[in-house]
Amino acid sequence: MTQNVAAQDARTVPDSNPVSWQAQDDVLLITINNPPVNALGHAVRVGLIAAIDALEANGSVVGAVLTGGGRAFVAGADITEFGKPIAEPGLNEVIDQIEGASKPVVAAVNGFALGGGLELTLGCHARIAHPKAKVGFPEVHLGVIPGAGGTQRMPRLAGVEIVVELSTTGKPISAARALSAGIVEAVDEDCVAAAVTRARELAAAGEWTRVGELPSPSVPEGYFEAAEAAIVARSRGQISPLLSLEAVQGGLTLPFAEGLKLERDIFMRGLTSDQSKGLIHAFFGEREVAKIPGLAPAAKPRDVARAAVIGAGTMGGGIAMCFANAGIPVTVVEQTEEALERGLNLCRKNYENSAKKGRMTEANVEERMALLTGTTDMQTLAEVDLVIEAVFENMGVKKDIFTRLDAICKPGCVLATNTSTLDIDEIASVTDRPQDVVGMHFFSPANVMRLLENVRGAETADDVILTAMLTGKRLGKVSVLVGVCDGFVGNRILHQYLRWASILLEDGCMPEQIDRVWTEFGMPMGPFAMSDLAGLDVGYRIRQEQAATRSGNERYVEIGDRVVEMGRLGQKTGGGYFDYIEGSRKPIPNAAVTALVLAESARKGIERRDFSDEEILNALTDLMTNEGAKILEESIAMRPVDIDITYIFGYGYPAFRGGPMFRADAEGLAASLERIEAAYARTGDHAWKPSALLKQLVAEGQTFEQWSKARAA
């Protein structure tokens, strides 16, 4: 029986309801339209209940199709509602109502179906995806678990392995993978039309699957023990992946309704944890750093259709690969044909390694290499829109390059430097267009690390800042805008805690203790393993150059220099502060380094003492807080969140702690200041000179975040 009831049933209630429905002959098409990502906020939940009521009430329709307007199906629960009392109906209620409907409901997954969005599809009676759709359970990145039946329905539908994978890694999968995993039953370019057909078929057959009624699957003996061990090994102290596992495992032996209750309890445990607060801060922070206050409203980013990178070393090559990966043609400039060939070959080798690992096809390798052009003639850069200089850190060399670029590049070309320490304004001063000069500081390896520290010089134009930020986004980076100072935001803070880690060696610690404290805190590596990875010789050379001008008042630890002089340059020579077995990055304490540390303390007449783990952690994190506060007070970073995101994406700072400034707020600024003042009184070291801003905030009883919000208002 088909009837056209479109005219009478095309409505949207109430006016602001982001869910609309319209009969297409005998099938009701329900569309969620809640830009930008169709999050399942309260109004959407109310709208969905109303839509299902309409389905039940309308005798002319035999079933429904549920889809999303715009590019997303549904990106999940509305994260802005987290932490607030839940306004009824809750998502579970909505999904129950869909699942229990007396007519079949088919999900047409037109785009992202994430978290609650995927759970919504599991309440439907069949799922058909667009080929470009992606499904996943990213809740783990917010410190929670799928909380609307995902850990209970998904195992029943598609088995335990896939739900454990999705909910503990948070990584979305493609429509094709969802099809082979049994999450969707078909993939179709016109997923809405296919879903309409499917709804009719189910209605005609008079039976359809309610996933919640399926039996629980079984798993091989020892499966959960092995899964838990693997999760603990990779999650560096983050608890949410284990919470997901607990919900899946617990649900297998419970009736469905009780499984849902268990899931809800575990979800709430996650949501009320400090880790979840940190992760939610990091989620919104990642988006916040793209918003730059104070730029001229009329400023628009410049077009970047073609880029160039000067220098084909590790950094230059990595940056060039970022452009090729984003489909932007890029010219790589080197001084000699040999250096150019070496650099381009390294790019090819990197791509081929990715192809070997199945991350891209051979055709992709060729496509990307075709976007990389090499030259030794800088004159060919006349037509590019953006140049990034990535040669070694020497002001004279950089000034020479910028003088030449100024003469060669067309007007409006953005002239960027990848310097990690040098003064952008001094570099800009050799050009006649300092407004076009900006810092674009990539982190090594540039084609892997997500952070891009864009540095605004005194004269950098607003549209150049926007161009650098937008280019970062096109390259898949998280761009943070900072100001000029030695080391900018990231390395300036890093310098403080690396230096203090060395002082702790002399005063009584060993590298392995400090590194353990730091990795237990959640950092990917300790200060000494990180130095070994970076190579100890570069810092050594810089320190030798600085020796003549170094202030006698500054405490200087020579252990690092002696390690280099022992021929131990880090991982590349098989050892630095630690030893490394070939093919492994696991640091192993070295007896000669231990002896050296003891000898250096003795030589300086320092009476070594034991340091507790807490003391070490406090010292390193207090220095981050103090230096971060100085960076804010000097307006080098615009907001505390810019520092947080710099550390999370550039240095692997654990996102579940929200970033150094967020953590400082959470731990209490007053206690931190008290320790900083005590350390300053004890050592007189400039690193501990308390930041004026920190003192002000403690005096006023404010947090960094409150201060930042008040300034923005």
Ligand code: 3HC
């Ligand atoms: N809730 C509220 N706002 C959200 C949101 C959500 N679930 N997802 C995205 N947004 C907002 C962003 O904050 C951003 O706002 P802004 O423009 O004001 O900064 C805007 O939507 C656009 O987001 P993006 O800039 O991230 O857009 P992209 O196109 O780059 O990415 C996306 C789209 C992949 C969907 C990405 O936004 C994303 O990963 N979102 C989060 C998905 C998620 O974590 N879902 C699970 C939520 S928890 C849940 O569902 C619990 C349930 O199990 C009960």
